[in-house]
Amino acid sequence: MNIVVAMKQIPDLQQVRIRNRQPVFEDVPYTLGNIDKNALEAGVALKEALDAKLIVVSAGNEELEDTIKEALAAGADEAYLVIDDSLDNIASDTSATLIAAAIKKIDDVGIILFGEGSGDNYSGQVASRVAEILELPEVGYAKEIELNGQSLRVTRSLEESEELVEVELPTVITVVSEINEARIPAVTQILKAGKKPKEVVSPHELEIAIGSVQVTTLSNLAPETDRKQIVVKSVDELVKALTTEGLIGR
Amino acid sequence: MDFGFTKEEALLQKMAREFAEKHIEPLAEKIDQENEVPKEILEGLAELELFGVPFPEKYGGADGGYAGYVLAVEQIARCSSGVGMIMSAHTLSVGAIGVFGTEDQKKKYMPPCCQGKQIASFAFTEPGTGSDPKQITSTAVKDGDSYILNGTKRFISNANFPGPIVIFARESESNEITAFIVDKFCEGYSISEPWKKMGMHGGPLLDVYLKDVRVPAENVLGQIGQGYPILQMGISFGKVGVSSCALGGMLAAYEEALKYAKEKTHRGAPIAKFQAIQLRIADLAMKYEASRWLTYRLGYLADNVKNPAVFAKEAALTKTVVCENSADVARISLDVHGSYGAMEDYKISRLYRDAIMGPQIEGVTDMQKMIISGVILKG
Ligand SMILES: Cc1cc2nc3c(=O)[nH]c(=O)nc-3n(C[C@H](O)[C@H](O)[C@H](O)COP(=O)(O)OP(=O)(O)OC[C@H]3O[C@@H](n4cnc5c(N)ncnc54)[C@H](O)[C@@H]3O)c2cc1C
Numbered sequence: 001m002n003i004v005v006a007m008k009q010i011p012d013l014q015q016v017r018i019r020n021r022q023p024v025f026e027d028v029p030y031t032l033g034n035i036d037k038n039a040l041e042a043g044v045a046l047k048e049a050l051d052a053k054l055i056v057v058s059a060g061n062e063e064l065e066d067t068i069k070e071a072l073a074a075g076a077d078e079a080y081l082v083i084d085d086s087l088d089n090i091a092s093d094t095s096a097t098l099i100a101a102a103i104k105k106i107d108d109v110g111i112i113l114f115g116e117g118s119g120d121n122y123s124g125q126v127a128s129r130v131a132e133i134l135e136l137p138e139v140g141y142a143k144e145i146e147l148n149g150q151s152l153r154v155t156r157s158l159e160e161s162e163e164l165v166e167v168e169l170p171t172v173i174t175v176v177s178e179i180n181e182a183r184i185p186a187v188t189q190i191l192k193a194g195k196k197p198k199e200v201v202s203p204h205e206l207e208i209a210i211g212s213v214q215v216t217t218l219s220n221l222a223p224e225t226d227r228k229q230i231v232v233k234s235v236d237e238l239v240k241a242l243t244t245e246g247l248i249g250r
Numbered sequence: 251m252d253f254g255f256t257k258e259e260a261l262l263q264k265m266a267r268e269f270a271e272k273h274i275e276p277l278a279e280k281i282d283q284e285n286e287v288p289k290e291i292l293e294g295l296a297e298l299e300l301f302g303v304p305f306p307e308k309y310g311g312a313d314g315g316y317a318g319y320v321l322a323v324e325q326i327a328r329c330s331s332g333v334g335m336i337m338s339a340h341t342l343s344v345g346a347i348g349v350f351g352t353e354d355q356k357k358k359y360m361p362p363c364c365q366g367k368q369i370a371s372f373a374f375t376e377p378g379t380g381s382d383p384k385q386i387t388s389t390a391v392k393d394g395d396s397y398i399l400n401g402t403k404r405f406i407s408n409a410n411f412p413g414p415i416v417i418f419a420r421e422s423e424s425n426e427i428t429a430f431i432v433d434k435f436c437e438g439y440s441i442s443e444p445w446k447k448m449g450m451h452g453g454p455l456l457d458v459y460l461k462d463v464r465v466p467a468e469n470v471l472g473q474i475g476q477g478y479p480i481l482q483m484g485i486s487f488g489k490v491g492v493s494s495c496a497l498g499g500m501l502a503a504y505e506e507a508l509k510y511a512k513e514k515t516h517r518g519a520p521i522a523k524f525q526a527i528q529l530r531i532a533d534l535a536m537k538y539e540a541s542r543w544l545t546y547r548l549g550y551l552a553d554n555v556k557n558p559a560v561f562a563k564e565a566a567l568t569k570t571v572v573c574e575n576s577a578d579v580a581r582i583s584l585d586v587h588g589s590y591g592a593m594e595d596y597k598i599s600r601l602y603r604d605a606i607m608g609p610q611i612e613g614v615t616d617m618q619k620m621i622i623s624g625v626i627l628k629g
Contacts, residue, residue, distance in 0.1 A: 029260065066257040067257075069257050069258070069261065070261060073261060184265050184268050184269050184272075184298060185261070185265055185298075186265075186297065186298045186299045186312070187262060187265075187298060187299040187300065187302075187303055187312035187314050187318065187322075188299055188307070188312045188313070188314075190258055190261045190262050190265060191258055191262075191312065191313060191314055191318075193258070193261075194257070194258065
């Protein structure tokens with residue numbers, strides 16, 4: 001069986017500075033989203049249990065060939081990449097179309113893992129769209145995945161509750177960050193990542209035309225955090241102030 | 251000329267940083283107070299293969315070169331100089347076995363060291379001499395197929411961990427300095443209580459007592475009487491680690507100053523608004539950038555040694571600039587903190603105690619300058 005993990009290349013958010021409330025992306029290297037790394041880690045655990053192959057799938061610009069080494073170092077066996085410089089800033093529907101087309105090229109896919117949302121836009125749409133295109137069931141917000149014969153038992157983390165569901169393979173699963181702690185790769189895993197098998201295709205080869213951008217970002221501003229400069233003289237006053245602000249005791 | 255990192259180098263740096271921030275930084279104060287690095291940290295370093303970064307895979311290493319090693323040690327030492335020093339002294343010793351050892355010695359000693367199952371030491375300093383190894387008084391007397399070692403070694407890093415120790419002693423027949431690989435804790439090997447250092451806590455420093463330690467002749471490292479060049483070359487490689495350690499401490503001190511300058515307010519405005527603080531921030535940046543590139547370059551040079559004397563000069567030069575800058579940066583950062591910097595509650599006070607020690611290790615600054623000018627004037 002093959003397990004697929006879809007991972008998105010995003011700017012390293014720790015290195016993004018904010019100037020005049022605008023994010024500055026200059027000189028910011030690419031990385032993979034944090035929750036995507038949790039999905040990868042979940043994939044590694046399933047791969048070991050199922051003796052399967054773990055394939056990372058991603059679509060992005062030319063930097064992706066380098067960025068994906070991070071996933072190959074952290075446990076993916078192979079990479080299937082859709083690369084084109086027009087894929088720098090695509091809308092979720094295009095991403096989903098490309099990723100679904102890529103997954104169709106891979107045989108015997110049993111489990112397709114996603115992070116619940118990407119680290120940059122966090123639209124949380126791609127997994128559901130891919131499941132729809134591939135006509136597969138989708139289980140969202142997994143905080144625990146357990147093998148149960150030929151099916152999976154998945155604990156879903158919902159806002160007010162947890163839900164335990166059982167799903168037959170093949171299936172799409174999105175994970176939440178609590179599912180695991182993504183591993184830190186060792187030195188040789190990093191150094192050998194670039195030598196793992198990698199297939200690179202263009203959207204054209206997948207017979208997908210990238211239309212003009214349908215989503216235009218009108219404004220992307222960091223929230224303003226003005227300090228309120230409230231001075232309190234006692235714990236009681238602090239509690240009162242926080243309650244007044246609606247921060248506690250809701 | 252391209253001063254960028256490859257993706258692999260960037261990932262190696264990021265990996266070490268992530269490990270250090272997650273697993274070392276939260277314990278850094280505790281390490282400082284207790285002068286001991288918790289076992290879990292050493293196990294974590296071993297798991298990530300950080301005890302064998304520059305060495306060939308054939309001998310259990312990660313094949314990441316000294317260029318990769320400097321990036322890793324900088325990030326580890328950024329969170330704890332003591333942990334950085336354990337790696338540095340260990341790698342120095344394993345490196346000497348790697349360069350001068352026989353195939354059998356390399357196969358026996360390098361793999362457990364690279365895997366972090368053993369931690370190595372390198373012992374030349376004695377109560378009577380540090381800067382001048384020609385005055386070494388420990389003795390090695392031939393007895394059949396073995397040598398009997400006697401003497402005292404001072405300030406030996408990692409002497410308390412099981413593993414090999416490269417010991418320099420005067421061989422009686424040739425009357426020349428000779429290097430021996432000894433298994434720590436063999437019969438006749440004992441250690442003092444750890445020295446209470448002013449900084450770099452957690453990096454253990456002990457005296458080693460050799461009382462009729464029997465070492466088989468096959469454990470001579472290099473040739474009889476060849477100890478001096480081994481020592482010189484070993485220490486040159488050691489300076490790669492010491493420079494990286496000092497660089498990591500420097501980065502931490504620089505970051506502390508930046509943070510404090512933006513946070514601490516005076517009449518409602520951050521002290522970073524004062525020109526005096528701004529000038530200091532510039533000084534910190536200049537010293538860090540200059541040191542950083544010298545250190546990374548030294549890593550590259552260590553992977554490509556052509557002429558040992560030239561490498562010795564470059565290593566001495568880098569170690570001196572970086573350790574002196576590191577001490578300066580800690581001092582400037584402490585000044586930015588004012589009196590708060592002198593309080594143990596503030597991280598900079600620990601970083602200062604760590605940094606001030608760099609110039610004293612592996613040859614004091616004066617001796618480095620003798621090496622540098624010696625090579626230059628010889629032409
Ligand atoms: C944290 C730490 C870790 C260490 N780890 C190890 C280790 O693992 N193994 C090991 O063997 N040692 C180790 N040492 C010891 C260290 O390398 C020596 O202390 C160092 O080489 C200096 O030797 P010394 O203290 O005997 O100084 P000395 O040689 O006594 O020098 C004292 C002063 O005299 C001056 N001086 C001496 N000779 C000359 C000269 N010829 N020309 C001009 N000036 C001179 C120098 O300027 C110096 O400032 C460690 C030390 C520290 C602090």
